[in-house]
Amino acid sequence: MILRIDRVHADRPFAEAGNPRLAVTDERLGLLAVTGTVGHDRPASTAVYRTSDLTCVALLRSRHHAHALAFHPELPLLAVGTGRYDGGYHNEGELLLLDLGSGRAVSAFHDPTGRTVRGLEWRDGHTLRLSLEPVSKDAQDPQVEHLVDLHRPDWRRPEPRSVRGAELGNSTTRPLTAHPLPDPGPVLDRHRPGRGPGGVVHDVRLLDDGRVLVSSDGALLECRLPSGEVSWSVPAAPHGGARLVVAPDQRSAWVHVGPWYVPDLPDSVSRIDLSTGTRTARVRLSAPADLHAGPDGLPVLVPRGSRYVPRDDLHLRRGSGTSFCTVGTSRGPGGTHQRWVGAADPVPLPGAEEPLAPDAPPLGESGPLLAPDRTPPRPLFPLSPLPGEDHDGGPGVELPGGDLLQAGARWRREGRRPGDCYLARRDPADGTLRWLFRTDRPAVVLDTDGTHAYAGYDSGDVLALSSTDGTLRGWGRLTLRGAPLVPTALTVTAPGRLLVGTECGRLLECAFA
Template structure:
């Protein structure tokens, strides 16, 4: 697969930068970052300042709490930690960019939460350990040790461990002083560095949805930061819509492009966690101009069919869970005219089944006695039409697998006839399954250790992407499920974390990533 990024700007591997520091000689930039959807381990990207190229990445077993370069040497100190009200574990790590040499020291019973070089000889290390008091949980005690060494180059793990083990004294933490020198606003700093090199950089949240248009343009919906972006085939940003000021937590989670590709509908969630509501906004694809707006009194997920009819369903995405009946789902035309309503019953994130390329309106429907919480309801694939709701087949095809959660799907029609290829989650893993349509018989199935985040089909092939830590792109033959290609979503030294997938009319794949970039992939 040939791959390239949209946008093609510096620091694409970062995602969200948390802490940044620069080496004393100005040659290296270290950025602690986290791509949502990976396996939760801390990650530090190291860049050369000369050309902003990625030099190395450190993947650490725990979250990165702090980092600081030595005041003279090109030596990075990193503190990590994880824990709760009862126990904690941490680590102290030293890294030399020039040689890529790394020293790791485990810290039992405490996190390493702050580091400060007092001078070229002394490294101040601050630890945090929980105070276990069942009547007043959540408090921590800070201690501090100062490791002294005349020459910090080529230090070994046993020497470093001995330097920080004793003595440790009770301490108060000055969090402002614990930050990297002069880099207390990583996003502004990285943008300024990019500008010095004649380019630009900004943090972008991982896309919730991407859509490939027939003329090569790419639509990107993001949950935060911007609402909607339109990119040209060459990677130029054509237009961008800002996130509405009244959005609540996240905005553009679902898209519906009208069949004529003249406009797009997008969800904007407003309100509060226990009373989310939705503005359905329609924009012109030519320039992003607003065309229409509909207001619904519930949080919406969108289902659509290929003729342009679409449904705004009450997702019940509330906290705490709603104690009132779900609202009727609204059936709409491409222009937003209401055709009617559907009673689709309870819903939950486990009912997610966004089906691409379907000539039918398909949903997951919950079945079970009154009082059963929505995630525990038996789920059926149903078809909605003028005659009402028709049950087709249960989501689970084998009770022993404990399949309980839907996933992305695509409707296919090939030599085997009509079928539904969908992701789902069971008791011990995730599955990509082809079901015959409309009876639901299993044609083929593959199991994965990580979730399926995107599925689409083109010219007899099924494409799918998986979440972290695997972060794979797969191509399968639609008829028998044979895996034709399986590879990490890697560009250069970094493996990107897929969040969504769309196949263009020419077979090019558009893959949204947790790092905020779009990967264009072509065989």
């Protein structure tokens, strides 16, 4: 089976770059470079577009946000300076050189930690000037910035890791000054006004009448008509929605708000009238919990031990039986730490069983405070399906009959190796392994129609596996006008049909055939 994209919703200009923070135009090449942020704790994106038709011709992902962009004055080459303070000691970052002809990018600094690059300027066709922050907060003079001129006779084929510390040390200094980024809005609006908000999509649902519900960084909940038009949108205030549960009668939905990276913001769940987009109820949570649909389709809360929920925990995408979660660690063979899969007792959401009141009035920020049960989850079996190994988790889904389908990856101190990632089907009682399918990258989204399991990856790949024996049945890559798309939400709407939300805020109707 091959994956095809049948329809694209929420398309917008410059979506590949996320929320733009800097834009630079090269009139000679007819190109526009845009860099932006793409959600919390996600790789930053820099996209290059043709100004004639805004086709994305190159896309670069970096570990840190970009602070500077500079087109080479003669060659099809873009220099990108990135960096951040790591919170402890270093000002780390990269100098990335993107070949606009081949799309190939190299990281120029030899030291993997690198330096924070705040400014870039091509002095001529051979010399690139860098403005660098001090190596660390404990530098001899942390209140100066370092100016370094990199000279190369030919920048056509820059070598990776070719800029060593000695070359960066040959610098002049000047007082450290702020480098405010110019507003990219005027530049982008000259090419395409009315860009509209974006944001990482966290959950998607298709209603029986063809409407699509979307929770994202850009909106608590949004409803799109079958025509693709927005019927209504509940704005993020200031954070958008995460997991959502649709009522069995499809008249209302509950949306979870609780970004783990904002420690002072308590979790909450809001009920939204799906005919008007009115928020009719809100429950504040005194302890961290995840929102799930119970066996009767009504929302329940599954307590979790910590507000911090990293992506390498087990996240159950769909399930009505056991409420799986990740619990604690224990000392395993050879001194490894093994995390376990546990079972938590779900807590009904107050008022969820009550029908939506007709003409329910809007609700403000108030709401009752709910204290989810703090009973520790019951450990069931090690998170790793293979004995003696320490594994990271990932998305999970309950299969018909109750078996657990989970994504994961082996953890190694030296880094992952090819084949260290996998999808596995396991017995929900004791974790017995039914089958295991190995991959080189961890799955980021997962769902099933019972016959097949569908897994999406940050490369844009989507796999279809037999849920019975794990055999690969289909494959495809998500791209739009040549640019790759990263899936961040995936829902099966019918056998072989998928609704996919992406990192750039788009919605894709897809099918395997």
